[in-house]
Amino acid sequence: xxGITQSPRYKITETGRQVTLMCHQTWSHSYMFWYxxxxxxxxxxxxxxxxxxxxxxxxxxxxxxxxxxxxENFPLTLESATRSQTSVYFCASRRGDRGFAFFGPGTxxxxx
Amino acid sequence: xxxxxxxxxxxxxQEGESSSLNCSYTVSGLRGLFWYxxxxxxxxxxLFTLYSAGEEKEKERLKATLTKKxxxxxxxxxxxxxxxxxxxxxxxxxxxxxxxxxxxxxxxSVIP
Numbered sequence: 135x136x137g138i139t140q141s142p143r144y145k146i147t148e149t150g151r152q153v154t155l156m157c158h159q160t161w162s163h164s165y166m167f168w169y170x171x172x173x174x175x176x177x178x179x180x181x182x183x184x185x186x187x188x189x190x191x192x193x194x195x196x197x198x199x200x201x202x203x204x205x206e207n208f209p210l211t212l213e214s215a216t217r218s219q220t221s222v223y224f225c226a227s228r229r230g231d232r233g234f235a236f237f238g239p240g241t242x243x244x245x246x
Numbered sequence: 247x248x249x250x251x252x253x254x255x256x257x258x259x260q261e262g263e264s265s266s267l268n269c270s271y272t273v274s275g276l277r278g279l280f281w282y283x284x285x286x287x288x289x290x291x292x293l294f295t296l297y298s299a300g301e302e303k304e305k306e307r308l309k310a311t312l313t314k315k316x317x318x319x320x321x322x323x324x325x326x327x328x329x330x331x332x333x334x335x336x337x338x339x340x341x342x343x344x345x346x347x348x349x350x351x352x353x354x355s356v357i358p
């Protein structure tokens with residue numbers, strides 16, 4: 135189906151484990167983003183990518199790693215998960231330099 | 247400090263009772279203000295983009311307006327299906343690049 139998808143939708147992991155959240159979009163949008171949403175903080179940008187092989191840090195990048203070898207995929211890896219990374223993670227994409235973003239359905243991550 | 251605030255934090259309305267949500271920002275060099283709707287367990291869904299003071303956009307029972315330092319989302323004769331969290335985001339020029347920050351949202355409940 136066309137659109138932006140995220141997997142898994144729910145994930146429970148333990149402190150210290152590596153976790154990868156997947157994001158896939160079918161529009162060939164240039165820009166892709168990872169946000170986390172926490173009560174009291176709203177949506178905060180973790181990393182973004184302007185094109186394949188181009189990534190940059192957002193507001194809260196510590197503890198996260200991204201890659202973008204293909205335009206349609208933008209995985210987010212937590213190298214060693216911590217409890218403070220318990221959150222809902224949203225991937226988003228945007229066609230060009232301006233305009234609004236399309237958001238995925240989110241991944242709810244719990245780190246025990 | 248660059249900031250986006252939204253008020254009220256939560257709003258309960260009777261069906262048909264019109265009201266307004268506020269989004270205030272302290273950034274300079276506005277490049278666009280976005281309104282999104284977010285249903286529980288889902289990603290934000292785009293509603294409107296406003297670019298300059300005085301601009302208005304409408305969609306069904308919703309109308310968004312923009313002044314120099316704030317935006318209003320007016321809801322006329324709301325229905326229960328309008329219940330959701332409404333997020334605003336501002337895009338602005340930060341030194342040499344554009345930045346987008348989200349407000350914390352207003353949770354709207356419309357009671358039949």
